[in-house]
Amino acid sequence: MAITLYSEGAAREVTGSKHVLDIDGTRYLVDCGAFQGKRDECDRKNRALVRDPESIEAVILTHAHFDHCGLLPLLVKRGFKGNIYSTPASRDLANLIMMDSARIQARDAEYLGKQAAKKGGSFNWKPMYDEQDAVEATGQFVTVSYERPIQISRDIKLKFRDAGHILGSATAHVTATDADGRTVRIGFSGDLGRPDKPIIRDPELMDPVDYLLVESTYGDRRHESTVDAMERLAQVVNDTVKRGGKIIIPAFAIERTQELIYYFHMLVDLGRIPKIPIWVDSPMAVNATSIFMVHPECFDNETNEAFIKHHDNPFGFNELHFSTSVDDSKMLNRLDTPAIIMSADGMCEAGRIQHHLIHNISDPRNTILVVGYMAANTLGRRIRDGQKEVRIHGDLFKVKAKVEEIKAFSAHSDYQETWEWMSRMNLSSLKTVFLVHGEDESVEAQKKFLEGKGLKDVRIVEYGQRYEL
Ligand SMILES: [Zn+2]
Incomplete structure (x- = not known):
């Protein structure tokens, strides 16, 4: 039987986070974020969403940024009925973000309609979802606090730890078991924060994993000190x-x-x-x-x-x-x-x-x-x-x-800070590091840097490519 990992967003780019964990054909989605950037291109990519939303078993949400939670209402609108697991703070913030997006889309549709009418043109752009869809999505959340491991299905155990990125942000430690009883531990960094940010805790240590999916927003940059x-x-x-x-x-x-x-x-x-x-x-x-x-x-x-x-x-x-x-x-x-x-x-x-x-x-x-x-x-x-x-x-x-x-405010770790977080982990069972959530130069620099630290199998995740675990 098979456990497979692939990404339908945030592969060689920083937005649209959507990672799929497939266990013997049952699919789990880690984050369901929107693509942001050039309007028409993002609109097309966002509407493509993922295949067969109705048969996705559950969603794990690492944090409430729009590029991680922004398409949850669309997923629900297209038939997804499962649970959305997040921390309580992420649920509250995600609700705010999704509702805001629904309102912005409604306003845009109205504005673009008027603009087109002025020029005598035709217009058929419709919002992806409305406020009611966002409310429905909020209703599907099941909140799980930090450090509270939970068996979310027969084949998956989940534990959130603080990612130190924004309020409620979490890393997800997933233990997947296939039909043969084989167990694989996969770590999802989500967006990783930085030490010494105000209000929230520093990124916390992750338990040992076999596979680690890491963000690389600043794979090629150092930040000013937060101090x-x-x-x-x-x-x-x-x-x-x-x-x-x-x-x-x-x-x-x-x-x-x-x-x-x-x-x-x-x-x-x-x-x-x-x-x-x-x-x-x-x-x-x-x-x-x-x-x-x-x-x-x-x-x-x-x-x-x-x-x-x-x-x-x-x-x-x-x-x-x-x-x-x-x-x-x-x-x-x-x-x-x-x-x-x-x-x-x-x-x-x-x-x-x-x-x-x-x-x-x-x-x-x-x-x-x-x-x-x-x-x-x-x-x-x-x-x-x-x-x-x-x-x-x-x-x-x-x-x-x-x-x-003032440049000291970034919410994302730079490559050195990411490594400091990783190197505190027990890496003895780590087989492969998958790099996501970074543009080309960034993921490539991060890959070189991590290989320089002695990690043997560091891969840049390519859009849609399947990785057998
Ligand atoms: Zn984020």
């Missing part, structure tokens, strides 16, 4: 306040915003920055923050020591304000005293951040602070690259605000 982030943040705030300006921070609604809140809370408590208003102006970020508040089981020791032990909420303090209405948001545009404004989306391509840029980017007293990845051809990238003039909502704006960047 410097708070220091740099204080410096940027203090410099800007001296000029009487505002700090505008484009930030992803989930994780990055909460990390910033955490650091600002510490900096205010320590008296390292003045007590100026700090605003979170993004409905999604406000909702995500409330999910963080109800999952203290995901916090690390430092967060427990600094806040929870003193009955203090890491995501609430006097200077922090959550903007919940459009009026709040407009009020911020009129504000003329130093303040910190965090808003989404993280790459400045949509959302309220664009209004904050319009009102603040041409004032030399202000700072635009880049804290996340800015993909090519985005407004955020143009600002980061130092363009003197940028177009927002169709109008040109001179960039006179200071543009600063």
Whole structure:
């Protein structure tokens, strides 16, 4: 009898994570993420999904990023009836992400329809799924806490451990048994985080495995130390306040915003920055923050020591304000005293951040602070690259605000950090390492690096190719 592994996404690319574990013909899906990037190409790949969703036995979800959970509602819509296993925090965040995606798709369909009508063209793009599909998908979750091994079927035992990537993120340790009683242990890294990130724990050690599927987002890169982030943040705030300006921070609604809140809370408590208003102006970020508040089981020791032990909420303090209405948001545009404004989306391509840029980017007293990845051809990238003039909502704006960047925030381990995580494991039974979730240069560099460390069988996973375990 046979145990086979193959990938229907995140093979030589970073999005669309979908790994299939086939045990004697019964299929399990690890992650069901959406492809992101060029619109038409991704749309086609996302709609292709996977073969026969109705006969997939179960899904294991490593974490709630869109490129890992984004197609669960489509899977359900196409007939998948099984359980979706995740940590409780991942279930809550995935619900937020899936609902948000359903709304964005509905809005896009409406907008594109109007655009086509204006040009007298025809239009037939339909959302992949709607909010009801996302609700159905949420109903199929079965949550499993970290360190709680569970037999999810006759042939699979599953254990989640903290992956240290985002709230609720997990590595999945799977013990598969085929009809002959042969047992194979497979480790899925999911997206692997970095040591010393705020709020969440460091990536935890994985139990011994025979096969390991590892992400390679930064297979060819090293990061700045996470330790410097708070220091740099204080410096940027203090410099800007001296000029009487505002700090505008484009930030992803989930994780990055909460990390910033955490650091600002510490900096205010320590008296390292003045007590100026700090605003979170993004409905999604406000909702995500409330999910963080109800999952203290995901916090690390430092967060427990600094806040929870003193009955203090890491995501609430006097200077922090959550903007919940459009009026709040407009009020911020009129504000003329130093303040910190965090808003989404993280790459400045949509959302309220664009209004904050319009009102603040041409004032030399202000700072635009880049804290996340800015993909090519985005407004955020143009600002980061130092363009003197940028177009927002169709109008040109001179960039006179200071543009600063802190690179220490990445949520993915670099190749050295991945190796540090792997090398703590007992590797004596490890037969093969499979590399996924990285672009060509990245997976190839990671492969060379790991072979240099003495690993004998390191393979780059090719789309659709089957690997017998
Ligand atoms: Zn991720």
